[in-house]
Amino acid sequence: MIVSLALAAALLGGRPAGLPREVTIAGPRGEVRVPVGLDAAGWPVVPAGPLVAALDGQVRLDSGWAEVVVAKQAFRFLVGAPLYRFSSQLLPLAGPASLARDSLFLPFQFVAEILPYYLGERYRWDPRTARLEELRSRTTTTLAVRLPNGLRPGHMVTVDPGHGGVDPGNPGTFFPRGVREKNVTLQVGILLRDELKRRGIGVRMTRTTDTLIALGDRGGYCTEACDLFVSLHVNSLARRKGYTDIRGFETFFLAEAKTEDAARVAQMENEAVRFETGEDAAAMVGGLDFILKDLQLNEHLRESARLAELVQHGLEGVHTGESRGVKQAGFMVLTTARRPAILVEMGYSTNPQDGRFLTTRNSQKAMAASIADAIVEYLLEYERKTGTAADSGAGR
Numbered sequence: 001m002i003v004s005l006a007l008a009a010a011l012l013g014g015r016p017a018g019l020p021r022e023v024t025i026a027g028p029r030g031e032v033r034v035p036v037g038l039d040a041a042g043w044p045v046v047p048a049g050p051l052v053a054a055l056d057g058q059v060r061l062d063s064g065w066a067e068v069v070v071a072k073q074a075f076r077f078l079v080g081a082p083l084y085r086f087s088s089q090l091l092p093l094a095g096p097a098s099l100a101r102d103s104l105f106l107p108f109q110f111v112a113e114i115l116p117y118y119l120g121e122r123y124r125w126d127p128r129t130a131r132l133e134e135l136r137s138r139t140t141t142t143l144a145v146r147l148p149n150g151l152r153p154g155h156m157v158t159v160d161p162g163h164g165g166v167d168p169g170n171p172g173t174f175f176p177r178g179v180r181e182k183n184v185t186l187q188v189g190i191l192l193r194d195e196l197k198r199r200g201i202g203v204r205m206t207r208t209t210d211t212l213i214a215l216g217d218r219g220g221y222c223t224e225a226c227d228l229f230v231s232l233h234v235n236s237l238a239r240r241k242g243y244t245d246i247r248g249f250e251t252f253f254l255a256e257a258k259t260e261d262a263a264r265v266a267q268m269e270n271e272a273v274r275f276e277t278g279e280d281a282a283a284m285v286g287g288l289d290f291i292l293k294d295l296q297l298n299e300h301l302r303e304s305a306r307l308a309e310l311v312q313h314g315l316e317g318v319h320t321g322e323s324r325g326v327k328q329a330g331f332m333v334l335t336t337a338r339r340p341a342i343l344v345e346m347g348y349s350t351n352p353q354d355g356r357f358l359t360t361r362n363s364q365k366a367m368a369a370s371i372a373d374a375i376v377e378y379l380l381e382y383e384r385k386t387g388t389a390a391d392s393g394a395g396r
Helices: 004-012 048-054 108-118 181-198 215-221 260-277 281-295 299-316 352-358 361-386
Strands: 022-027 030-035 044-047 058-062 065-070 073-078 083-086 089-092 098-100 103-107 123-126 131-134 156-161 202-205 228-235 249-254 323-329 341-348
Touching: 022 048, 022 108, 030 044, 030 048, 044 048, 044 108, 048 058, 048 065, 048 103, 065 103, 073 108, 083 108, 103 108, 108 123, 108 131, 156 181, 156 215, 181 202, 181 228, 181 341, 181 361, 215 228, 228 361, 249 299, 299 323, 299 341, 299 361, 341 352, 352 361
Parallel strands: 022 131, 156 202, 156 228, 228 341, 249 323
Antiparallel strands: 022 030, 044 103, 058 065, 065 073, 073 083, 083 089, 098 103, 123 131, 249 341
């Protein structure tokens, strides 16, 4: 997040250059101007009441927290501290939310950075005019306008590059020196983000840097404003006779594993929980049993399977390895996603050919493009099947 304005305010002890006197909230009901001031410590703030009303949202105070709901998404600010919570993540702020004479003030950062970042499919911020514009009408459920690829605007996909931080993933036996699974998944994940955006699809990343995100928190990035969850990983095998000969790619959805190999892959990926808890993953996975049974009646099971089919088919056209098919298994990372969710094992780091393919920039771009095309194909199918617009995942 950019914090230069707030830092300038605090350091200079006055109104920083470039800080607007007011912001304009532009929506289907017209324009509302909301003043921008400084709190007692010099941090830029906006009054919550008129801001949230202009956004057609809600705000309430509860036990030292201020919850602001905009477009069905809840942002919780710890009053008096530079922290906020979104989608189970506690995140830093440049300056805090504050109370003054019983009135709540929110950080200017909420308008200029946080809303357009997390709800970029809905709001656009123009720093030159200090204008936050809603990109579509709240009252329109079916949009006549379509993107060049035939999709209706407003789709959102969560991209999850596996592992990260202290969790390197598998060691990358045939990767270049110093490269681990976490590096490859992030590289492909960022390329996939860019490909999806080029196709008019909004993207929320679970991580864009080398940081650890808990397995149980990753699915939470795919909430009401999300259509699909896609987790990216690299496969590997333990040392045994002929283990370096096995290569190829496979796509998983969440259900009880039907093969020994599918169960092995799920166990390998679930082992990442030890970096968060220090506990054995086997004990943690016990809770998957009731989730998997419940999923048998879950509509997302069928949709996840279809998405997996399309992604696997798309990769067949660009990958040099064997297509190992669509499979199902109990991946912890998929359990908390409340939308169709898949996990892509993009190849084996324990195979020299796959190792080269996975770490070559052109190959990474080709994989990202093929996955993006498959996602577009899935969303078009879903639109035709339901006859509904892509209204931030509404109706799922």
